[in-house]
Amino acid sequence: xxxxxxxxxxxxxxxxxxxxxxxxxxxxxxxxxxxxxxxxxxxxxxxxxxxxxxxxxxxxxxxxxxxxxxxxxxxxxxxxxxxxxxxxxxxxxxxxxxxxxxxxxxxxxxxxxxxxxxxxxxxxxxxxxxxxxxxxxxxxxxxxxxxxxxxxxxxxxxxxxxxxxxxxxxxxxxxxxxxxxxxxxxxxxxxxxxxxxxxxxxxxxxxxxxxxxxxxxxxxxxxxxxxxxxxxxxxxxxxxxxxxxxxxxxxxxxxxxxxxxxxxxxxxxxxxxxxxxxxxxxxxxxxxx
Numbered sequence: 001x002x003x004x005x006x007x008x009x010x011x012x013x014x015x016x017x018x019x020x021x022x023x024x025x026x027x028x029x030x031x032x033x034x035x036x037x038x039x040x041x042x043x044x045x046x047x048x049x050x051x052x053x054x055x056x057x058x059x060x061x062x063x064x065x066x067x068x069x070x071x072x073x074x075x076x077x078x079x080x081x082x083x084x085x086x087x088x089x090x091x092x093x094x095x096x097x098x099x100x101x102x103x104x105x106x107x108x109x110x111x112x113x114x115x116x117x118x119x120x121x122x123x124x125x126x127x128x129x130x131x132x133x134x135x136x137x138x139x140x141x142x143x144x145x146x147x148x149x150x151x152x153x154x155x156x157x158x159x160x161x162x163x164x165x166x167x168x169x170x171x172x173x174x175x176x177x178x179x180x181x182x183x184x185x186x187x188x189x190x191x192x193x194x195x196x197x198x199x200x201x202x203x204x205x206x207x208x209x210x211x212x213x214x215x216x217x218x219x220x221x222x223x224x225x226x227x228x229x230x231x232x233x234x235x236x237x238x239x240x241x242x243x244x245x246x247x248x249x250x251x252x253x254x255x256x257x258x259x260x261x262x263x264x265x266x267x268x269x270x271x272x273x274x275x276x277x278x279x280x281x282x283x284x285x286x287x288x289x
Contacts, residue, residue, distance in 0.1 A: 001260045009245050017132045018245070024134045024142055024198055025241050025255075028122030028207050031145035034127035034153060035191040037229055038184050039224075041164030046098040047185075048209070051192040053105040054080045058193070060112045072079040074141065075195045080105070080187030085182035131251050149187060153226055156180065161222040163198030199252040205254070210259035211236065214266040232262055 012018050039047055058076030064070030084097045153160060162170035163180055171177045195207045211232040212225075219225030240258040244251040 005205060009242065012245050017134070020134045020139065021198075021251070022238070023268045024131070024139055025237040026234065027139065027142035027146045028195060028198060029211075029237040030230055031142065031147075031149040032191050032195055032207040032227035033211035033215070033233035034149045034226055035188050035205045036208040036210070037143075037215065037226055038160075038164070038188055039209060040212050040216060042184070043189075044098060045209075046102065047188055048192055048204060050084075050098040050102040050105065051077050051080065051189050052196070053102045053109065054189070055193045055201065057109040057112070060109045064112065066114045068137070070193075070197060071137070073196070074190055077189035077193040077234070078186050079187040081187075082182055085178065085185050091118055125207075129197055129203065129252050132197050134197060138194070138197055141190070145191055145194060149191070150230070152183070152187070152224070153222075157222060160184070161162055164222065167194075199266070203252040203256050206240075206256040206259045207233065207237070210256070210263050214259075214263045217266045232259075236262060 001199055013022070026041055039045065042150075054077050055073040058073035059069040061067075061076070062072035065072075080101055159170065159175045159180055162173055163177060163184075167177060191208065195204045199206055208265050211229045214232050215225045215228035218228045236255060236259045240255040241251055244254040245257070247254075
């Protein structure tokens with residue numbers, strides 16, 4: 001039976017949609033886990049939910065106007081990421097801005113769908129994803145992220161490291177905090193929108209946040225955390241996709257469960273391996289005794 005299943009997987013891998021899906025997951029594993037490092041570093045967990053709702057609004061606009069819904073979702077998320085940056089004076093302000101954005105976006109999307117009479121099933125399909133429907137435009141977006149995100153980290157590694165460690169320290173050190181925060185938020189927003197088609201909006205954490213959470217336990221610097229996140233993303237995405245093909249299960253949940261298992265396993269590593277660059281600032285202060 002195992003030989004038959006292996007043969008079936010081999011036959012599936014000859015199909016163009018399956019090959020595109022595998023390539024998309026490989027590209028996603030390079031760029032999206034680094035986005036997860038940004039989300040964790042800036043402590044903006046609500047950003048995923050906010051951008052999911054903004055993507056829903058973009059898809060609704062696309063369905064209403066006849067434009068490509070996913071393209072509209074990408075544009076909407078990029079604009080939202082850039083627009084919310086000025087509201088982020090502090091990490092708390094950034095989280096609050098994301099909450100406001102999420103509420104406004106879902107309200108506007110639901111109102112638009114109700115008033116226009118557009119069939120909402122196409123918009124809400126993004127909740128579940130459709131990895132085998134990945135097309136050339138999706139590969140272009142994921143490929144661009146796979147190049148742009150690591151390149152930005154390599155180019156501005158010091159500035160990004162300072163920003164993720166302490167916003168005020170970064171500003172005092174001459175880092176262009178507002179511009180860099182805006183650029184990172186745009187990348188996060190576009191990445192979340194680009195990942196939705198692969199796993200669905202509800203499971204996008206498998207490609208972004210979970211590899212970053214595991215990498216934080218294994219890396220001792222921003223560079224090593226980034227490399228660990230990419231490595232974990234590649235292993236989880238490709239092995240999870242192959243396992244899903246072998247078992248004939250939906251890829252999204254399999255990827256989430258595998259990534260979650262890696263995070264739980266990594267958390268068995270000693271606490272001393274926790275990254276120092278994101279440790280609480282109070283931990284670095286000398287003792288008064």
